[in-house]
Amino acid sequence: MLNKIAMGAIVVSCLFFIGPQMPLAKEPLTYFPIVKKGEMLEWEKVNKLLPKGTSFKVIDLETGFYFQVQRRAGNQHADVQPLTHDDTAVLKHLYNGKWSWNRRAILIPVKGKMIAASMHGMPHGGGALANGFPGHFCIHFSGSSTHRSRNIDPSHQLMILKAGGHLDRYASGASARQAVSMFLVGMKQQDLTLAKPVLSARLQRDKDIRELFKGITSMQYEIRKKSTRFPPIVRTDISAKVKKYDENGKQTVHYTFSLERKSMTDSWKIIKIKQ
Numbered sequence: 593m594l595n596k597i598a599m600g601a602i603v604v605s606c607l608f609f610i611g612p613q614m615p616l617a618k619e620p621l622t623y624f625p626i627v628k629k630g631e632m633l634e635w636e637k638v639n640k641l642l643p644k645g646t647s648f649k650v651i652d653l654e655t656g657f658y659f660q661v662q663r664r665a666g667n668q669h670a671d672v673q674p675l676t677h678d679d680t681a682v683l684k685h686l687y688n689g690k691w692s693w694n695r696r697a698i699l700i701p702v703k704g705k706m707i708a709a710s711m712h713g714m715p716h717g718g719g720a721l722a723n724g725f726p727g728h729f730c731i732h733f734s735g736s737s738t739h740r741s742r743n744i745d746p747s748h749q750l751m752i753l754k755a756g757g758h759l760d761r762y763a764s765g766a767s768a769r770q771a772v773s774m775f776l777v778g779m780k781q782q783d784l785t786l787a788k789p790v791l792s793a794r795l796q797r798d799k800d801i802r803e804l805f806k807g808i809t810s811m812q813y814e815i816r817k818k819s820t821r822f823p824p825i826v827r828t829d830i831s832a833k834v835k836k837y838d839e840n841g842k843q844t845v846h847y848t849f850s851l852e853r854k855s856m857t858d859s860w861k862i863i864k865i866k867q
């Protein structure tokens with residue numbers, strides 16, 4: 593019990609700590625006091641808990657801001673629409689006034705549970721509610737997949753792990769390739785917290801590395817096969833081709849990631865990134 597109270601106090605004080613750095617709200621926003629991380633409930637179960645037509649609350653993990661949505665469609669994930677103009681305004685505020693495909697970690701309270709999920713902020717397709725939102729957007733849960741490909745979306749899945757507080761645990765069991773993928777998804781989503789668990793302490797503080805998590809508006813990457821310079825036991829290199837778009841336009845960069853672990857049971861850390 594004491595532990596729970598202590599955790600709550602830490603999380604709430606973190607929220608206050610984050611608060612002043614957020615851009616000033618133009619709309620009236622309400623905080624949800626986040627005292628626990630989400631449960632990674634599987635899509636099949638969520639699908640029954642939140643059937644089409646259900647309205648529910650979406651809480652942004654980082655800010656605690658929340659708004660209401662209604663699930664209208666979607667078979668492998670939830671296609672939702674903000675309920676009212678005010679709900680649309682909160683969503684837009686979370687994306688700094690610009691609709692974006694970037695994922696955000698969210699929590700959804702339902703029937704005494706707090707479910708870990710991930711959303712993007714780009715209106716697309718059809719919309720039916722009088723909410724000023726031109727279409728719908730998607731919310732993914734553990735095991736959700738996309739419309740067309742039936743693929744699991746790696747960005748959404750990492751955000752769900754973030755909402756569930758499981759990024760470190762995932763990183764500790766990740767292969768070297770998965771570790772690089774965590775870094776690249778973090779870069780794509782401009783969210784350093786996704787990459788931190790796989791970065792060495794030195795790289796976490798590196799200014800050039802931190803710069804990679806700013807200013808990218810969209811990005812595609814391809815992880816190339818490992819080089820065989822070192823047997824992938826405690827040391828390995830992995831390269832990736834990254835196409836990124838920022839204010840200078842499109843750029844293609846090749847990165848080589850050097851990874852190390854202390855023993856075969858230890859987790860991989862990226863110790864060097866070469867362009």
Ligand SMILES: [Zn+2]
Nearest residue numbers: 666671729730
């Ligand atoms: Zn969708």
